[in-house]
Amino acid sequence: MHEADNSRGQALAELRGRLEEARARARLNQTVLAGKAGLGRATVGKALAPDSGVPSANTVACLARALKLPVRELLELRRTAVEEADGHPAHLPGPGRPIGEWEPHELEVHPAGPGTVASGERALPGYVERQHDEVLAEAVREAAQGRSRIVVLVGSSSTGKTRACWQAVQPLATKRWRLWHPFDPTRAEAALEDLRQVGPRTVVWLNEAQHYFGDRACGERIAAAVHRLLTDEQGGPVLVLGTLWPEYADRYTALPAPNGSDPHTRVRELLIGRTVAVPDAFDAAALAAATLLAEGGDPLLADALTRARDGGRITQDLAGAPELLRRYEQATPPARALLHAAMDARRLFVGFHLPQTFLTDAAPDYLSKDDYDQLTDDWAEQAYAELAKPGHGKQAPLRRVRPRPQRRPPGPHQPVDHPSPQPAGTMFRLADYLEQHGRSTRRSLCPPASFWHAAHAHLTDPHDLDVLVEEAEDRHRLEWAHHLRHRAASLGSVNALYVLAGMREDVDDRAEAENLYRRAADLGDTDVLFNLALLREAANDREGADDLARQAADLGNFKVLSDLAELREEAGDHEGAEALGRLAADHGSSTALYHLAMMREEAGDRASAESLYEQLVEHVGADALYCLAVIREDRGDQAGAETLYQRADDHRDLDALCRVVTVRHNVGDWKGAEALARRAAAHGRPDALHSLALSVERMGDVKGADGLYEEAANHGITEALYRLGRLREKAKDLKGAENFYREAVEHGITEAFFPLAVLRERAGDGEDAEDLYRRAAENGESAGLRRVVTLRERMGDREGAESLARQLADNGDPNGLSHLGHLRETTGDKESAESLYRQAAERGSAFALNFLARLREQAGDLKEAERLAQLADDLGSPDPLYRLGLSREKAGDREGAKHFFRQVADRGHARNMPPDGSAFSAWWPDGLDPDGLPTPPWR
Structure with missing residues (x-):
């Protein structure tokens, strides 16, 4: 008891000591501090008084911000101070239970070994720490110190990701943390429903995170909720741990194609910089x-x-992988056919639970003619029984599952008359390891016709069908894509209905397009109401268009009203646009009126814009007041402008001030934007100056940007020093650029190391350049050491260049060898280049395989070029195969060209090859059949 009280007293004393020390350092009395923190004088006095109770979380957070102290650390000290006298934390709200109450296998740690220990629990083998454990341990330490963190381990099936997370959180168990595993009724639904309820000192367990982030309905919202949880200074600390297979991580973090859809925007933002690779195999130390x-x-x-x-x-x-692999390889032909169908379904991203009817009908074309002829009447029953037997006490290759039926109340995304389809009949799930094995061994194969036919006949989840439509198009199987899209639409796929409606619009069939859009709207997609409104506009039915926009607003989608208002404004119907904007404001969204005001300003109609801003004051507060102030100031009404500025400042909304800087810039009011940016800087937000400088630079006003960067730098925005260096370098003022880069480096701007090194290299100071390149590499600039390789090569130190390139490769960057090989190739030393490329390729460099395939083709060794191109594709780089097809086509080798293009299609890249897969449309305008033969005309 005494120890707990003493700990609590120490925490409170440290909290007050840090606040008081920072106040004294800033030379602020308590009255001035209260003003800066937005608190009452008595509140501040009580918070700092040594004989008072623990201040509130809000008080601590406000004081920390005002004194520029780490908010999370001080809030953690406060939490320690309010612990109960027995040393246990006060009741913490939210889901989860103490870590110590969890059994690791409940959290999906793979069982190991055939039996149990004496206690009846399944045994865990001893744990071997590897490099990823260091990253996890650091995240756990920081979380324990009060800073929320997220780490997502990325690795293949059964590589120890979940076990690593379990080991990592054990120190938190002694600190009375708890753990929450969102699971029921589905993982995504559980996460979305309760993430906002997560309390401090909670581990959020997102094992197999594709179930959360990959959910089409909830994934983006879950990512946004996790981001909010991590940035909530008063709700933390929390630790979010997740696991992913590499293909899912690649899918979620890949940048979208130009003008393409971007279904994983929030997930990508959340994951970038927060994933850690888990190797497939133990290294020598492990x-x-x-x-x-x-x-x-x-x-x-x-x-x-x-x-x-x-x-x-x-x-x-x-985890039992060898036994699973043995059973797959030694399976009877019918059982292996079922496994191949399941492997192909999962590698094409069909759901985890596969209907038995689908697998049974998909299997026949995976059999040879002889094996098919020998099938007995009960072949399927025998094959399922063979695959369902658990092996080595652990997993079955294909096990029966019983998914829980969905019993959610109907909502805007699931109307009563369009319920989500329930799985029908018996369902099976493929073992994880065999799924992974299928992804690697079958990646070059297009599923046979029976697979696509069975999918069309038996799959009922519109999400699964949507995915297969994309996969069929990626393989240029256009006819199957067409039929699967119609099947998806009939089962309620909004995406399929939307695409089909667009197709009908393209051929001017507006009646059918409207019918399809309405079906999508009936399924709860309010965005599609805008498309319907556009059709009504095209038919001169403005009243009908307005009704559709109102419907969307009634359902909470104000964007339709806003977009329609902007459309009217652009068409010159100012009165109609304003009416729609007011309607949106009446529904609680001022966005439409705000955009209209900006559009009026941009068009030079400042009087009308001013009228709209005046209407907006009650809705958006400081934003509209600042815009009005600028307009009044511009026309010479200084007194009126100052009054408005003061009213806006009274809101204490500096974010609004920064937003309006962007607004003034967007409407072409550079003078107003600069004035507001300087006002924001004076109020403690110099980042507004820096943001404006970036915009001004993008607009091409180098002189204006230079001045704004200097002001930002003078206000302490050290990033501006780096930008000034860039501008000076572009202006050929290399001495000035170097000075700014050096100053940036001194202030901790690590990205300045690399350009500074380049300048020193150009100046002939190789020694200083190499040192700077190495420091750039130490701070995350992967090209730094590769530039040192280049530097050594150019200085004639070939041995040193090769030695460093090999060091890079040994440390996981084989592109150092590829880079050196390319340097040798450009000087004509192809023999040495090829040797270096091969060394890089042996270390897993797709970049090197690309170069090797090109060299082999140039040497006339087409067979080896093809093998290398296939290896590059296996590493995620399909370009070499496609380029081989183009070069064969250019050489007049039509059969060779078709051979390579068909491989690209079979591997699922037909839509991703430049220019937009046009080569495939030229060769096979009606697509390909599953067996690779051209599809006869069918459209």
């Missing part, structure tokens, strides 16, 4: 550690090492 544990009496590790030591795939062995 194997040595595992051996010590085995020799110390760990029977599970000792058993695994007898089989997996050479390949280092210890975790996969523990």
Whole structure:
């Protein structure tokens, strides 16, 4: 009891001490501090008084911000101070239970070994720490210190990702943290429903995060909710841990194609910089550690090492992968056909639970003619029984599952008359390891006709069908894509209905387009009401268009009203536009009127814009007041402008001030934008100056940007120093650029190392340049050491260049060798270049394989070029195969060209090749059949 009270007293004393020290350092009395913090004088006095109670979280947060102290750390000290006298934290709201109450297998840690320990619990092997564990441990330490963190481990199936997360959170169990695993009724629904309720000191467990972030209905909203949780200074600390397979991580973080859809915007923002790779195999150090544990009496590790030591795939062995692989390879032909159908379904991203009817009908074309002829009447029953037997006490290759039926109340996205389809009949799930095996071994194969036919006949989830439409188009199987899209539309796919409606619009069939859009709207897609409104506008039915916009607003979608208002404004119907804008404001959204005001200003109608801003004051407050103030000031009404400025400042909304800087810039009011940016800087937000400088630079006003960057730098925005260096360099003022880069580096702007190194290299100071390149590399600029390789090569130090390139490769960057090979190739030394490319390729560089394939083709070795191009595609780079097709076509080798283009299509890249897959449309205008033959005309 005494120790707990003492700990609590120490925390409160440290909290007050840090606040008081910062106040004294800033030379602020308590009255001035209260004003800066937006608190009462008595509140501040009580918070700092040594004999008072613990201040509120809001008080601590406000004081921390005013004194420029880390908010999270001070809030964590406050939480420690309010712990109960027995040392346990006060009741913390939110989902989850203490970490110590969880059993690891409940959290999907793979079982290992055939049996249980004496207590009846399944045993875990000893744990071997690897590099990713260091990152996890650091995140756990920071979370324990009060800073919310997220780490997502990315690795193949059964590589130890979930176990690593379980080991990492154990120190938090002693600090009375709890853990929440959103799971029921579905993972995505559970996460979306309760993420906002998560309390402090909670581990959010997002194992197999594709279930959350990949959910088409909820994924983006879940990512946004996780981001909010991590940035909520008063709600933390929390620790978010997730796991993903590499293909999911690649899918979520890939940038969209130009003008293409971007379904994972928020997920990509959340994951970038927060993923950690988990290797497939133990390295030498990890194997040595595992051996010590085995020799110390760990029977599970000792058993695994007898089989997996050479390949280092210890975790996969523990999870039962070898037995699964053996059963797959030795399966009877009908059972293997079912597994191939399931593998293809999962690698084409069909849902985890696969209907038995689908698998049974998909299997026949996976059989040879002889095997098909030998099928018995009960072949399917026997094959399912064969695959359902659990192997080695753990997993079955294809196991029966019973998904929970969805019993959610109907809402705007699920009307009563359009319920979500429920899974019909028996469902099966493919073992994770076999799924991963299928992705790697079958990636070059297009599923046969029976697969597509079974999908069309038996799959009922519109999301699954939407995915297969894309996969069919990626493989240039256009006829199947067409029929699957219609099937998806009939089952309620809004995406399919939307695409089909657009197709009808393209051929001027407005009646059918409107019918399809209405069906999508009936399914709860309010965005599609804008398309319907456009059709009504085109038919001169403005009243009908307005009604549709009102419907959208009634359902909470104000964007339709706003977009329609802007459309009317652009058409010159100012009165109609304003009416729609007011209607949106009446519904609670001022966006339409605000955009109209900006459009009027941009068009030079400042009087009308001023009238709209006046109407907006009650809705958007400071934003409209600042805009009005600028307009009044511009026309010479200084007194009126100052009054409005004061009213806007009274809102204490500096974000609004920064937003209006952008507004003034967007309407071409550079003078107003600069004045407001300077006002924001004076009020403590100099980032407004920097943001405006970036915009001004993008507009081409280098002189104006230069001045704004200097002002921002004078206000402490050190990033502006780097931008000034860039501008000076572009202006050929290399001395000035170097000075700004050096000053930026001194202030911790690490991206300045690289351009500074380039300048020193150009100046002939190779030694200083190399040092700067190395420092750039230490701070995350991967090209830094590659430039050192270039530097050594140009200085004639070939041995040093090769040695460094190999060091890069050994440290996981094989592109250093590729880079050096390219340098040698440009000087005509193709033999040395090819040797370096091959060394890089052996270390997994797709970049090197691209170069090698080109060199082999130039040498006339087309067979080797094809093999290398296929290897590059296996590493995610399909360009070499496509380029081989183009070069064969250019050489007049039509059969060779078709051969390579068909491979690209079979591997799922037909739509992603420049220019937009036009080569495939030229060769096969009606698409390809599943077997690769041209599809006869069918449209």
